Amino acid sequence: MSFDGLRLQATGPRRAVLLLALLCFVAFFVNNGFLRPDIMETRNLETAREMVEGGNWLVPRMNGEYRLEKPPLPTWIAAAAQAVAPDNLEVQRTMSGLAGCMLVVFFYLFAVKITRRDDYAFIASLMLITCYQIILQARTATWDIYCHAFMMGGIYFLWRGLYEESRIWRNMMLAGIMTGLSFMSKGPVSLYALLLPWIIAVVVMRRPCMKGRKLPLMVMIVLTVAISSWWYVLILTLHPEAAQYVIHKETGSWQNHNVRPWFYYWRFFVETGIWTPLMLLALAFPVWRKKLGLLRSPYTFALLWTAAQLVLLSLMPEKKMRYLLPMMMPCCYTMAFIIIYWCDKSHKKAARKAVVGIAAVFAVAELVAMPVVAKTFSNPDYHSISATKEMAELKGVPFYSNAGEQLRIEIVYAAGRVIRPLDYSSKNINEELRKRMPCVLLSHKNLAEELPEGAFENIDTVFCGKYNNSNRSRFSKHGSDDNFIYNVTLLKPKANGSKQNQ
Structure with missing residues (x-):
């Protein structure tokens, strides 16, 4: 169910989907082998290689030592790619690109659900694809894109389970599976950074009627816990000392590593890249709550989701700018309302065309510039x-x-x-x-x-x-x-x- 009062407005969804698919292809797949892997990517790829060569699928190893800091789902995917195409970096990154596409699909579907407007979903998705944090993670064979892509799917199905009257059980079970897979991708990161702020926004803006939904919700939670915990239980059973060491190490890292002041993320809007001016404009809540009319409620929901994320992430001692990746989703939702408002007010598509034009320029620049940038900033003495x-x-x-x-x-x-x-x-x-x-x-x-x-x-x-x-x-x-x-x-x-x- 969408927010009350919104009307269905189709604007050629088939054409929009084709344009988004083309942009995903350019943003996530083209020239994806030009940049050499960094330390985070090589950790995942080396662990995947040793999985294939040593058969260490359940108890991963990296350079012969236990590698238990991260859940193994993304590494299993990388290992499958390694088995099919050994040491092929482009294939490894293609798997991450597919996860990026999955993120965009669920992001688009959720946008349609909350507004019942295909044009809004198109604009928001286009902005998401062109956020450089999304592009970077979808072109890198690491963990982040997987955990947030699965969580976006979990949020989509949970919304349907909470607000739709049909297929409640199916939607709740799918939500549990997707949330569990998110946990298996990078632990509780996305539960804290994406799902919890979403729940806060839902509770504040529009509490669902739980009649007939309590039992399906409990089953969803059980599914999430089961999928999330089985590997950890296995490791604690087989290698308790190594597991305890990793738990202590990771806990210490969150508390003592890269500790930043609480206001470190004040410039979060810059992470939207080329959309930074629009994001700043979209933060003017007193202005837009008066102007948006029927779009006021979903806009407030998206902005509240963003604010809850910012607060929760700021509470964590360890801070890195890449941890703002999940904020790109509600930020793009928020910005898209401004574009839709301008289109509706003027009864013209100038604003939409401007957004599409910016994205097109961005795509062409990526096609042309990526090889040049890789060559320009590479180490001339590189000899592997x-x-x-x-x-x-x-x-x-x-x-x-x-x-x-x-x-x-x-x-x-x-x-x-x-x-x-x-x-x-x-x-x-x-x-x-x-x-x-x-x-x-x-x-x-x-x-x-x-x-x-x-x-x-x-x-x-x-x-x-x-x-x-x-x-x-x-x-x-x-x-x-x-x-x-x-x-x-x-x-x-x-x-x-x-x-x-x-």
Whole structure:
């Protein structure tokens, strides 16, 4: 059920859907392999690779260690893509793009439900697709887009279950399934950042009649809890110590990591990107509540949803701008009311055409600019350690890095294999190396400078190359960060009469 008094207004939904589909294709899929993966993406992709190679589907591992910080649903999806197309970044990101499309579909359907206007749903969805936070996450093989896409589906079906008289059981059960899948994508993040503010707005604006809905709602909650908790129960049962360590670590991170003042998100409207001026205008509640007429109630609902999100996110000690991703949904709903008001008032489609024009320019710019931006801001000295995967002499040879130094997960992912820690300063390093030969050692300096004297007795060393895996901008000093630069050296038993190559 929509807000009272609104009328159905169809404006060529088939054409609008085709335009949205085209824009989704450009925004989420075209040129999706130009930018190299960052640390968050490589964590997910490396865990997925080890799932496929090691069969660690229920108890994920990353570089050989337990990876229990995140629920595994997005990693399972990445692992399925890895099994079909090994080490294909475009395919991995295509899966995230499909999640982005799912988000847009449920966003559009919910917009139709609350206003019964296809033109409103079209404008709001167009704005959502062109928010750079949405584009970024839908082009990145991480967790965020999945959890919010599933939650948007949960909200859509929950709304139908609460306000529609038909198919209450089906809608409530689907809401429970989608909400549970959201939890399995990134824990309670979307429940707190998207669902809870929505519930607050619903309770304040239009409490549903619960007659005949209490039992279906309870079943929905049970379904959500069951889908959300089974993996955690499994991990707590099989690996209680590791699970407790992760729980303590994650709790500490929320309280002590990236702690910002409560007003850190004051500029949330900037996250809407090119729609920032319109978002600022849409925040003028005293003005629009008088002007919007029949649209006043749904506009107030969307604005209240936005405000509740802002307050709840500001209460959390840990703050990052990407945590504002779920705010893009109610923000776009709020902004779309302003465009619809202008269209209705003037009886012309100039405002709508302007929005479509901006989106079209945005799409063309993305098509043309993405390769240029990727090339311009890339590291000119980039030489990936992934080249070692093609060296026949290194096939099946174990890799080791200095246990006393940080090993970036980007290096592990690019190398395409687990890299074990080894104490290079050990007094028994020669004996340890001879046990492991043939093996490969990674070092920032010349290997002889990092290992003690006598480490290479009766050992041949073969220098395989120097690699720079920094994907940072050429304008950043991080492009020459030693954390991303490694010498790769093969160690094998010394043959009679051979000379050391390192």
